[in-house]
Amino acid sequence: MRKSKLAFPALLAATALALSGCAASSGELTLTVPDVPMKTELGAFEGELNIVNWSGFVDPKWVDPFTAETGCVVNSRVAGTSDEMVTLMRTGEYDIVSASGDAALRLIVGGDVQPLNMELIPNFSDEIAEGMKGQIYDVVNGKPYGVPIGRGANLLQYNETVTGSAPESWDVVWESDSPYAGKITAYDAPIYIADAAVYLMYHKPELEIKNPYALDETQLAAAVDLLKQQNAIIGEYWSDPVAQITSFVGGNTVVGTSWEILKKFAAQDNLKTTLPIEGSTGWYDTWLVSSTTPNSNCAYAWIDYTSQASVNGAISMNFGMAPANIAFCATDAETQAHCDQFAAEDEAFWDQVWPWTTPIEECVDGRTEVKCTSFQDWTNAWVTVKG
Amino acid sequence: MSTVEKTSQRPVSTYLHKRPTFRLVALLALPMTWLIGVYIISLLLLLVTAVWFIDPFTSKVIPGFTLDNFVSIFSVPAYLSTAIRTLAIALAVTVVCILFAIPLGIFMAKIARPWVRNLLAVAITLPLWAGYLVKLLAMRLTFTEQGLFNWLMEPFGITGPGFGIPVTVLTLAYLWFPYMALPVFTAIRQLPHNLFDASADLGAKGWPTVFRMVLPLITPAIIAGSVFTFSLSLGDYLAAKFVGGSTQMIGSIIASNINLNPPVAAAFSMVPIAFVVMYLVIARRTGSLERM
CATH class of the missing domain: 3.40.190.10 (Periplasmic binding protein-like II)
Known part of the structure; x- marks a missing residue:
């Protein structure tokens, strides 16, 4: 990373x-x-x-x-x-x-x-x-x-009153057994697929993802599977900053993607941000x-x-x-x-x-033997994630 | 003699009277320009875009002919399930609105004192004065974890449903309720009092009166109201975005494709149109439209 x-x-x-x-x-x-x-x-x-x-x-x-x-x-x-x-x-x-x-x-x-x-x-x-x-x-x-x-940076924001301490890993927003299932928020845009790819880079090295924006079809499918798994435990997706802030402040969301500035606007002492071990996108x-x-x-x-x-x-x-x-x-x-x-x-x-980098057909990680998935593919995939 | 005088006094009327075709054209020119020039043409442009291609590299639209965009509505499971979910939500919203509107209409029209009736009429229409987004955010705040609903229900040990399909239905019902309540109230108000008396004379109590007398007579009003609640719900996506949790509706798919894949967005915008047409055809079969 x-x-x-x-x-x-x-x-x-x-x-x-x-x-x-x-x-x-x-x-x-x-x-x-x-x-x-x-x-x-x-x-x-x-x-x-x-x-x-x-x-x-x-x-x-x-x-x-x-x-x-x-x-x-x-x-x-x-x-x-x-x-x-x-x-x-x-x-x-x-x-x-x-x-x-x-x-x-x-x-x-x-x-x-x-x-x-x-x-x-x-x-x-x-x-x-x-x-x-x-x-x-x-x-x-x-x-x-x-x-x-x-x-x-797209940081992991958490409600410290509920979590007790800073989550070390993004697994709290991805894995089905997350203690915060139903109270998780994720960014609502196709580019969020890259966040799934970053998580997979760390936890599934066998997929050989070298760059979260250069995904061939197999790697994109793995990312989409992870996103579908997440969809089951998502409280809500956010693209509107105000909605995200009210979601954290109102208690509907305990952990999820955020920006430093959104935490600042929320102005709650128990809301904190962290950069987990897997790294992140920005x-x-x-x-x-x-x-x-x-x-x-x-x-x-x-x-x-x-x-x-x-x-x-x-x-x-x-x-x-x-x-x-x-x-x-x-x-x-x-x-x-x-x-x-x-x-x-x-x-x-x-x-x-x-x-953030637009995924294009030419792999931005330098691979030439495969065709990577384009942003069009990501957009189509994103709609299927939310079902 | 007198006609000659009138002719000289009203040249425009005389001119129009002699030329029925011109009269018709003058009468319809403005509405038809609007209907065809703005409304129909833009719908046609939309339909045309739905059969065009997209350049996957630059997301630019390329004219041509393909039915792939329509096929994708049925072949992509997520698209099909979203279409069905949206249909179910729109029908649920309509049912909720009807269930609220009929008792309220009967109370307002036949039972309430005039000042209560006026107060209720204002109360129903008042939300129309507020902005759409304001109302959405109000519902959002009401149903958040630490919101009004949970606070009120806490003593009874009830917690709200959280953001999802039920709150989406409730929010849409709240948004479109006036469009159902007003026609239903007006229709019930026009029912003569003696019909209620006759119903009572024949031994019918409250429920039979409502189901066998009121309901058949106000069906046209319910259909009229439901066209609004049903079609407006089909096209909505901001409610799903703000109070739907992870719920996706047809509008969500259109919104996420509008910049990147306009042909798919255009094809998808035909889905609510198809649903509304189907709804109107069914309403017509029941004979309700003729009595509107």
Whole structure:
């Protein structure tokens, strides 16, 4: 469960690119992506920028100074799910998106977003957390497509009054003999299949899952079986954060998937989060630029502007996640407390987290002899899990 | 002579009177534009999408012709069981609404004093003023583990059912009850008092009066109300999401496919339509629709 499994092929490809000047010649993970040209130099601001973003990413507090500085008027459209983000970006009406990894790779292989010229984004610097650089979901064949915004882990939240202590393993949400059967919650989206895969990686090594997002048909079937087993002991699935919070606070749920920020909002002393021994999945959000944008200069300016410590930190505090720019942490006591709560600087923590990545037919673990299951397969499988 | 004067006074009426076809067109233009241009066309577009393909790589819709999406409704066990479960939930909601509406209607129309009747009428329609999501969350809070229901029932040693199909049925019944209660109340109110007197004169007590006199006469109103409770329940999925626990309904499948596989979503949206059509055909067979 080392992050390097994800980052290594991409970094290798990046190194190969730097050394030979020839993309992905190394033979390590090469994905078929449409050839979209990269921007080579900045020009005059277009005066407009249309953003698809998660709630809390675009706020007048940092938009107004940006508009005053560049003249780019920002129009924000808040999306509720990754799928909605992909659909919106494919309309061609938006210039930039704050995609999570499960949407990012889909957009990249679909040719909907363009590779980025990092030289034009000076704020993408050493201050960006190491664990958010060069990940497969936004760096493909050595080309960077995304600039990191922040990240959060899918943690195991538990009601300490009931459990007594922190569960060491995710088995409390997966196994039929769980003492909390009927009071378990799980994330309601096809990408949750990866959480089953992470559990299987640890407990069923014979399945030889190397990456929870690269599942061949046998491995997906095993994950689906585990999810069906879980379905029998699930209290409720959640996709709406408010519903999840009320479920924990109201006592309907004792253990289940959560985010640090949801625990914070629940504001109950007996609700705690933990990262079990199997590790977990997490969402890593990045800015991606549409391949057909007419406002690319404003888009680059926005990405650079939001990558500086103060703005990136403000976004991460507003949303409730670990900021990508960890220089923000040292600003003052409040920001340090925020970074500590969300483990922003703790790479050892993130080493145990598999960033959401769109499953595609080409196996992202580098296997070429088998075809992996695509997100379409995962979506179809997810519906059958809930029966 | 007088007709000539009138002609000059009302040119539009005269024009329309002479041209019945134009009169008809003018009368129907607006509703038909709406019905065909907006309603029928969008339904047709939906149906067309249901036979199209999907590119598994990019999730983009490709025009073509396949019946696979419809076949999947029957061939995938999870889809079929979800369709049947949704049908059962919609029927249960309708039955619950009928069971509540008839006694309430009889009380309001025939027994209650006018001020009580008005109060009840307001009480029935009042929830319609609140937002749909507000009502869902209210039911959610009522039935949580530490919610109102369990708190009230604790002295009797009763604990609530927890989120699941029963609470989903109850929530949907709560949401759609006014659509059943109002037509039933109106129908009972229109029953002449002397019918009740006649029934009593012939020796019928409460139950026979309800079953042999009231029920047959208000069947059209019940059918009218049930079309609402039944079809609205078939299309709902947020109730299942908020109070259904792990319950999945037809709408849940449509919602999870709408972005990734629109053809399957479109094919599935035909299922509630088919159910409603079947329901109306059965209602028609019983002769209830003619008397509506």
